Amino acid sequence: MNxxxxxxxxxxxxxxxxxxxxxxxxxxxxxxxxxRIGGRIxxxxxxxxxxxxxxxxxxxxxxxxxxxxxxxxxxxxxxFMTGTTYFQTFSNVSPQEITVPxxxxxxxxKNGTVDLLNSIAAKLKPNTIFLNEVVNEVNVLxxxxxxxxxxxxxxxxxxxxxxxxxxxxxxxxxSPALPNDFIALAEQTYTWMQDSIKVALTYGxxxxxxxxxxxxxxxxxxxxxxxxxxxxxxxxxxxxxxxxSGSCARxxxxxxxxxxxxxxxxxxxxxxxxxxxxxxxxxxxxxFTKSNRQVANLFPHQNGGxxxxxxxxxxxxxxxxxxxxxxxxxxYMEGAIFAAESVVAKLKSLHLTQ
Numbered sequence: 467m468n469x470x471x472x473x474x475x476x477x478x479x480x481x482x483x484x485x486x487x488x489x490x491x492x493x494x495x496x497x498x499x500x501x502r503i504g505g506r507i508x509x510x511x512x513x514x515x516x517x518x519x520x521x522x523x524x525x526x527x528x529x530x531x532x533x534x535x536x537x538x539x540x541x542x543x544x545x546f547m548t549g550t551t552y553f554q555t556f557s558n559v560s561p562q563e564i565t566v567p568x569x570x571x572x573x574x575x576k577n578g579t580v581d582l583l584n585s586i587a588a589k590l591k592p593n594t595i596f597l598n599e600v601v602n603e604v605n606v607l608x609x610x611x612x613x614x615x616x617x618x619x620x621x622x623x624x625x626x627x628x629x630x631x632x633x634x635x636x637x638x639x640x641s642p643a644l645p646n647d648f649i650a651l652a653e654q655t656y657t658w659m660q661d662s663i664k665v666a667l668t669y670g671x672x673x674x675x676x677x678x679x680x681x682x683x684x685x686x687x688x689x690x691x692x693x694x695x696x697x698x699x700x701x702x703x704x705x706x707x708x709x710x711s712g713s714c715a716r717x718x719x720x721x722x723x724x725x726x727x728x729x730x731x732x733x734x735x736x737x738x739x740x741x742x743x744x745x746x747x748x749x750x751x752x753x754f755t756k757s758n759r760q761v762a763n764l765f766p767h768q769n770g771g772x773x774x775x776x777x778x779x780x781x782x783x784x785x786x787x788x789x790x791x792x793x794x795x796x797x798y799m800e801g802a803i804f805a806a807e808s809v810v811a812k813l814k815s816l817h818l819t820q
Contacts, residue, residue, distance in 0.1 A: 468493040472613050472620055474601050474638075475628035477505030478799055479788050481586045481595075482534065482806035483626060487813070488591060495622070496590075497599040497615060499754045503587060505628075506659050506755060506789075507799070509578035510666070512743045515703035516578040517666035517696055519747040520659065521799050522707070523572040528800035530807065538585040541576040546695040549680040552733050557687045561733050566682065576699050579799075600754075605641045606780040626809055628788035630657040631775070632757035648774055653759050655769040655790055658797030659749045660756055663710040665690065665726065666745045672697055672704040673737040681706050683733055689714050689725040706730075715750060722746065770796025776808075782816055785809050
């Protein structure tokens with residue numbers, strides 16, 4: 467009988483792990499709490515535009531990701547950076563024009579980052595991915611592992627979790643309990659993007675390009691700290707997308723919009739206020755990303771890829787995976803792929819292939 471595996475989380479790590487394991491002959495089910503695949507990859511359609519409210523960019527140093535892009539034939543293109551870029555150092559100083567060298571370009575997916583996920587998911591067997599399945603308990607038994615969700619109970623030989631460690635210990639009860647040193651580490655492992663606010667504005671035309679501007683803003687002041695052109699490759703839809711500062715969390719959405727409009731008007735003029743739609747994702751409010759267990763004031767990537775995450779628990783019945791566990795580019799899409807390849811390699815090394 468085939469070894470059965472339950473994967474918790476249908477993000478990039480979960481989906482790629484599922485595909486690799488199915489190819490090796492495992493019986494795989496992927497349980498996703500959200501009503502969509504992707505996790506912190508979230509391409510939002512707004513009219514004709516597709517805007518990225520989560521993971522977006524990659525570069526030539528992300529060679530594991532580039533291998534997957536080639537394997538699954540996912541089209542991508544170079545981030546538009548042509549024209550004037552603005553940098554604001556202090557609140558009492560006007561934004562300065564700067565030149566950004568293009569010796570290390572970033573790339574975006576032609577059809578949105580979700581295209582990468584859809585391309586992998588399309589290769590999975592029917593009835594592999596189950597949405598709206600919130601895992602509440604994992605009980606490790608003598609012969610197998612029991613997974614309880616909001617709707618049913620499943621049994622598997624192996625469970626792979628791809629949740630950020632802080633979310634894992636916050637959202638799922640384990641029996642036996644997870645080791646104390648693991649729990650302490652998870653509380654002190656930074657969840658990438660948990661404290662981020664992603665902002666997108668769509669436009670009927672790329673007015674900034676007409677002004678000879680790249681659409682790029684870097685600011686130490688905010689409310690927008692980074693902002694970029696996110697028009698599509700075919701120039702059929704136009705958007706500016708980026709990050710608001712963490713300090714914006716104390717404001718209401720309406721107050722954030724007011725402050726963002728003032729900043730954009732200062733940089734681009736009145737045309738910036740003629741947007742067609744405004745979207746924001748406050749990742750610290752995202753039910754299945756945030757954690758009440760993560761301690762305050764962690765620095766980005768803190769404890770990402772820690773050695774404790776590399777070892778299976780409960781006599782090889784529970785494997786810890788996901789972007790934060792990756793020893794390589796922890797938290798990023800590159801890290802998510804590295805984590806998937808790593809956990810699959812562990813199962814192969816344990817002679818669990820079929």
